[in-house]
Amino acid sequence: MNKALIKKNFYEAVNKDWLEKAEIPADQPSMSAFLELHLGIEKTLMDLTSVWESNNKELNPQLKKYIKYYQMTKDFEKRDLLGSKPFEVIKNRINGLKNLSDLEASYVDLTLDGIETPFGYYVMQDFMNSNNQVLYFGASDLFLPDTSYYKDEQSKEQMLGLFTQTSKALLALFGYNEQDGQSIIDDAILFDSLLVPVTKSSVEKADYVKMYNPLKKEEVNQKINSFGVIKTAEKLVNQKVDELIVLNLDFINAFDSIINEEHFSLMKSWMILSNAMAFASDLSDEIRVASGAFSRALSGIKEARSKEKFAFYQAYNRFGQSVGLYYGKHYFGEKAKNDVKAMVHEIIGIYEERIRKNDWLKEETKEKAIKKLSTLSVHVGYPDELPPYLDQIDIKNYDEGSNLVLEKIKMNRLINAFNYQKYNQAPNRNLWGMPASMVNAYYSPTNNQIVFPAAILQKPYYSLEQSPSENYGGIGAVMAHEISHAFDNNGAKFDEFGSLNNWWSKEDLDAFNQKSQDMIKLFDGVETGVGPCNGTLTVSENIADSGGLRCALEASKKKDDHNYDEFFQNWARVWRNKSSKEYAELLLRVDVHGPTILRANRQLSNLEEFINFYEIKEDDPMYLKKEEMVSIW
Template sequence: MRFNHFSAQPSTNGTTAGEVNSALLKQDLYEAVNGKWAETATIPGDHASTGGFMDLVDGIEKTLMRDFADLLAGKLEPANPEMAEFKKLYAMTSDAQKRETTGTAPLKPWLAKIEALQNWADLSDHLAEWYQKGLPTPVTMSVEPDMKDTSRYALFVDAPDLFLPDKTYYEPDNAAAKQLLPIFTQTATKLLELNGYSAEKAATIVEQAKAFDAQIAPHVKSSEEAADYVKMYNPRALSDVDAQVSQLDLTAAFTQVLHDTPTEVILPQPAFFDATNDILTPANFENLKSWMLVGTVFDATGVLTEEYRQVGGTYSRALSGKKEARSPEKAAFYLATGNFSQVVGDYYGRKYFGETAKADVRNMVLKMTHVYQQRLKTNDWLSAATREKAIVKLQKLTIKVGYPDQIDPLYSQFHVDTTESLFDNIQHFGELALADEFGHWGHPVDRDRWEMSANTVNAYYSPTNNEIVFPAAILQKPFYSLDQSSSANYGGIGAVIAHEISHAFDNNGAQFDEFGNLNNWWTKADLSHFQDLAQAMIKEFDGIEFAGQKVNGKLTVSENIADGGGLSCALEAAKSADDVDLRAFFINWANVWRMKATTEYMQLLLSIDVHAPAKLRANVQVKNLDDFFTTFDVQPGDAMYLAPADRVKIW
């Protein structure tokens, strides 16, 4: 299930009033607030961006690396059994000498399993094992809440991922693909050679893998198509899908994995399954095996030797424009914390956020929901029937702040075996996580689970849970601080909170009811008007030139609707305070979007990210608010001016 992330670009060192270029405010709000900073900001070699959320990420990284160095040294005692196991894993990820001695040997048995496959029937016989062990497969499975009945789980059966970031990269005239594909080829070839393949054999495998990947591409969704995620709900009888995929016995594999036989599955990308008998052919089996080999060697990038890690990251660095890999120390940190994410989040939340702050921010969220409810009550374009349903949905909204009350029980199963290799331990944890996911089948949906750890700098709305979640890491300056005015806080955390609330009523979220079920609760006339307003938001962003490309209004519409609703709601809250300062409100709004990034990264995001570029999120949305024009005396002829008739106002 997709979640609507905030994907903020905050800065820990906010712009003060004295640093704002007041002469620029009417021409470019973002540059007026952030231009001076951008002149001297440098992007670290192992980063694709700086200034944005990376400032907070880097701060948390520094704090936790310091703390966990004490943990390894015995100066800090593990707070619980899960933390004790994390300590053991962190010691393993940090043991470079042992990893060098072990080499690539742990991966070779897995490559041999793929090499040993003789034909499609052979793969079909092993398909359940492939799912349970997380090996690449031409048809994927996942157990997630049923979008039309979120009290129960459904089986989602999907296409695999592509080598390039998006299907649009496979178009003949795509310039980025012409640069990236040779780097992908070189990276994959070198990884195979590090596993003992000859240069000639490695080259053949990579060419066959690319041929199979290219056959998949025309039949999967682009990022723009996938952004309309209601269209991922395509129920089909399993018997019909199995008949389409004639080379594989999907029913037998799913039954073995789930210990039950589903009668129905959900196909997020039905067009792929319409084409499977043209792709999964006997003549194509060697190409499939090579595709699986390439996927497997890439998956092992972070868990073998330092050379393997450096080589394996070459392609991803080309995608993002990073100049260098993370240091071995940082790589060890992220590998360990990534596998124990909720355990680390529990530590971070309890030590650096705490129950007092948790209660304080929760009260702020409740206040913002109250403001949102009042705005719904006075909405001038919704009918009474739809307005009542919208208010019911808002009142049923679940709020999660800071960190979960308990660590996910999954992590109590994670036991590090120091006699085994790092690779084998990580593989085992992956299998436990998959078993946990597949084990949900047949049980009620667990609505207490968090999809982000507390040390994650982000926030999200889940349409199937009808919940908003604010991890502890985002609840700090410049979003929220007692040192800031209430107006600045509303321009930061207030807008974030209302942004996530607004996702309940964006073009996707609005199609789910108060229980998180896909269910149309709108009158026909109201829905038609809302779709017109959404189209206006698409038009407002579509085609804006940025980083040598253009913004895709359809791809970014849901996040833009949430930004617009969030900002207008936060503005109303700020105006209700006794110490209202709208200049501080708008300046902090621009400040939290501070970002300097590589051209490659910006262009990648324009192709695949549902969020508009940070600068445009800062500049475009304020033009829809009348108070922005009066606050800075913006007049016709100023670059930041937008005629009243063109201002998009939805929530």
């Protein structure tokens, strides 16, 4: 560690050598501790895939399907020979739509097949009753990643210019002449502009409870005349639908003025372009590379993934749960699993202690918080079961008359049918939202559940070879971070069953909301090197970071061999990151997580123990006055 920098920039003091030497891979927007682990797992899984391809006799049926599909994705000779021809089945279906009535009649089949439409239905847990799954409804995403890009004329012109360049090159490869291609692009962008005023910004989406807007069947039918939204919903789920949860009331209120016969030709162009983008990765290599030009420019990525990596991910992304289960069982030892589980329950115990000692909550609210904590479901390593549709997938290869577009449609139909069948059913809480081979972790407020896949349980986050203090500063803080999401500005609105329910007294809720505002203030406008942090956008993650860091430090301090320096250093180490300027600027607009330099520095400055241990004084850049510190959990 560069000790001269400790009081000026602790993140740089710990990571200076790494930041100087680290290179951003040409096909990535950044390099980080997360990505280093990911790249190691990527190599392991790609090597495994090659071994399995040579001999798949011992593989289970799901992994055999994965290998068969992978052999299709990597056959670029065949893909290049087919060119854009496989997409014609989709293009012909869209071109065959003559009016809104045709779209309504075809909507269920289009949706089940995964063909993009301007609005969609999603089965998710009911916020008011987490033991049931209901139907949500909303508009499709915009072409640009956030509404803020449309509000600034300069950025709008620049971003839509880049998007148009990508679209032109792509449509030319689909066989459209310049005039027809430009006409499709112009119409699609015009339709996209109609959605902008009724689309929430990233900041608005960060408060996801506000996206829960139940409307009775009669209310929906009263507001919408141009399309049978309820009738279509009932066909999708094959049941009566008495209520829709609307993600954005602005869209429902403006539905007829956007989705109508006058705009139908614009919608068709939007569908052609959106689906050309969505299915480009299943076509020739030239088409898949061309389709990613806009997203690469947006993130500062220098080049597309190699054919080899792309083919692997295209297959892996479909069978990630199956491959991840194998990874978890074979690469994550039982000793480590037991150690991590013990660590999680220890952290939960520390969290309970901290709630009991809390000086701003009433006893009644404390007991309810502890009840929520006691019912928290913990999953470590790999799931106990996988989605059933993985057993139902039947891969047909090129020799059997299929292609990647047809296989994607077939798999989409299985997955989407499975999801819509969940309507009005209790959720299966054993299913994970990510594979065991993904470097990540998450908290589900509607399940009151935390999940730690095997992939993240590695150095620098966790290792049996690291000291306990290092592990607490890494995975311990991550664990406590995820637990803290149960009590962040979103999670705190859900009870121990995962249902939206105010379990707070008015005084305690007012105090919590004030502390949330204090956390916003602590980060809002703080410079990151590429722009100021948005404290409102990042508040939930900042609350979780703060609570997680304090709780993990408390756990570490209870150990006889606790070491402040090792704890603080590893906290800064796990957030090391080197990004392209474009990607860093993009994240400032859309990412609910704080910029990594602030997750390291600002959170540490917010701890008295850090300030005292390193003897940081008022004129040091890392200094934060005690009265400005924000402690919630």
